Amino acid sequence: MHTNKDIGRLRALGGIKWQRFGPDVIPAWVADMDFPTAPAIVNALRGMVEASDFGYSGSSFGDAVPMAWVDWSARRTGWKPDLERVRLFSNALQPIAAALSIATAPGDGVLLFTPSYPPFLGMIEKAGRRLVEYRLDQHDWRIDADALHSAVEPRTRALVLCNPHNPSGRSFTAHELEAVAHVAEEYNLAVVSDEIWQDIVYTDESQHIPFASLGSHIMERTVTVTSASKSFSLGGLSCAVAHLGNEKVEQGIAGMLPHLLGGVSSLGATAAIEAWTHGEDWLAETVATLRSNRDHVLERFALELPEVSLACPDATYLAWLDFRETSLGADPAAALLEQGGIALSPGPDFGVAGTGFARLNFATHRTLLDEIIDRVISVVR
Ligand SMILES: Cc1ncc(COP(=O)(O)O)c(C=O)c1O
Numbered sequence: 154m155h156t157n158k159d160i161g162r163l164r165a166l167g168g169i170k171w172q173r174f175g176p177d178v179i180p181a182w183v184a185d186m187d188f189p190t191a192p193a194i195v196n197a198l199r200g201m202v203e204a205s206d207f208g209y210s211g212s213s214f215g216d217a218v219p220m221a222w223v224d225w226s227a228r229r230t231g232w233k234p235d236l237e238r239v240r241l242f243s244n245a246l247q248p249i250a251a252a253l254s255i256a257t258a259p260g261d262g263v264l265l266f267t268p269s270y271p272p273f274l275g276m277i278e279k280a281g282r283r284l285v286e287y288r289l290d291q292h293d294w295r296i297d298a299d300a301l302h303s304a305v306e307p308r309t310r311a312l313v314l315c316n317p318h319n320p321s322g323r324s325f326t327a328h329e330l331e332a333v334a335h336v337a338e339e340y341n342l343a344v345v346s347d348e349i350w351q352d353i354v355y356t357d358e359s360q361h362i363p364f365a366s367l368g369s370h371i372m373e374r375t376v377t378v379t380s381a382s383k384s385f386s387l388g389g390l391s392c393a394v395a396h397l398g399n400e401k402v403e404q405g406i407a408g409m410l411p412h413l414l415g416g417v418s419s420l421g422a423t424a425a426i427e428a429w430t431h432g433e434d435w436l437a438e439t440v441a442t443l444r445s446n447r448d449h450v451l452e453r454f455a456l457e458l459p460e461v462s463l464a465c466p467d468a469t470y471l472a473w474l475d476f477r478e479t480s481l482g483a484d485p486a487a488a489l490l491e492q493g494g495i496a497l498s499p500g501p502d503f504g505v506a507g508t509g510f511a512r513l514n515f516a517t518h519r520t521l522l523d524e525i526i527d528r529v530i531s532v533v534r
Pocket residue numbers: 184243244245246270315319347349380382383388392393
C-alpha cells in the first residue's frame with residue numbers, strides 16, 4: 154500500500170527513474186525498484202556517512218566483494234566461482250564491453266537473443282561488430298535448439314546470453330541452457346553470460362542455473378557477469394563482479410593499462426558486501442512481494458485488457474507487454490507517455506523484435522501499480 158509519504162519520497166529521489174519525466178508522469182521504465190533497500194545495507198552506509206569514512210579504500214574491496222559474491226553464489230545456486238578468476242568492475246556492462254572487444258574483432262558476428270536489453274545492441278553496433286540475431290519465440294520465449302543453430306552465421310565469434318532474460322522475464326531451463334552450450338561449443342564462441350537478474354526468480358523449477366556451472370569446458374569459454382544492483386536496487390552505487398572463466402578475456406583484461414576500466418567506490422563495495430552477506434531474508438520478502446505484483450499484473454491484463462498479452466515472467470520484475478493487437482502502433486510506450494502520463498520502456502529500443510511491445514517495471518507499491526495499469530487500460534480503450 155503506498156501512502157503520500159511514499160510518493161513524496163520517490164519524487165524526491167535523485168535517480169533517473171523519477172527525475173527524467175515531469176511530476177505528472179508515473180515512471181515504470183528503468184529497472185530500479187521503488188522499495189527502500191535492505192536495512193542492513195542502509196545501516197552500513199549510514200555508518201560510513203556518519204563517520205565520514207570516505208578515504209581511499211585501497212585494494213581491500215577487490216577481495217572482499219568477490220569473496221561475498223562467491224559465497225552468495227555457492228549458497229544460492231550451488232556454483233562456487235573460482236575466486237582467483239573473479240574481478241571487480243564498476244558496473245555490469247564494463248566487463249561485457251571489455252570481453253567483446255577482446256574476444257572479437259571488427260566485422261565479427263555476436264550472437265544475441267532478441268528482443269534484447271538495449272545496451273547490448275548499442276555496444277555491438279558501436280564496436281563495429283555484426284549483430285547475429287536469434288529471435289526468441291514471441292509467445293513462449295523458449296529457446297529452440299534447431300532454430301538457434303540456424304541463426305549462427307559465418308564468422309560469429311561470441312554469444313551474449315542474458316539469463317534470466319531481460320525483457321521477457323524467462324529464466325532458461327537446464328535443457329535450454331544445454332542447447333546454448335552445444336551451439337557455443339560447436340561454433341567455438343566466447344560466451345558472456347549476464348546473470349544480473351539471478352536472484353529475482355519466482356518458480357522453484359527454474360531456480361537460476363549459472364551458465365558456467367554446466368561444466369568446466371563451458372566455464373572456460375564463459376565470462377559470468379553480475380551485481381547486487383537489480384536485486385537490492387543499488388544501481389547508482391556502481392559495483393559489479395565478473396568471473397573471467399575465459400582465459401583469453403582474463404589475460405586481455407589483465408594486460409590492459411592500469412586504471413583504464415575504473416573501479417568501485419567504497420560505498421558501492423560496502424553495499425554489495427552487505428547485500429551478499431546479510432541480504433537474504435530481505436530479498437526473500439521482496440521476491441514474495443514482487444511475485445504477488447507479477448500475479449496481479451497478469452490477472453488484471455487477462456481480465457480487463459486481454460488484447461494486450463504477456464507471457465508470465467518466471468523471473469525479473471519486468472512485464473513485456475505485447476500491444477500488437479491494439480491501435481497503439483510500433484512504439485506503444487510513446488502513446489502511453491503522451492496520452493496516459495506513464496513512462497514504460499519503449500519496445501523498439503530492444504531491437505526490431507520489440508516493435509509493438511513495451512516493458513513495464515512492476516517493482517512498485519500496489520496502488521501505484523494499479524494506477525499505472527488503469528492508465529494503460531484507458532489509453533488502449
Ligand atoms: C540485463 C542487464 N544487464 C546489466 C544491467 C545494468 O547493470 P548495472 O546495474 O551494473 O549497471 C541491467 C540493468 O537493468 C540489466 O537489466
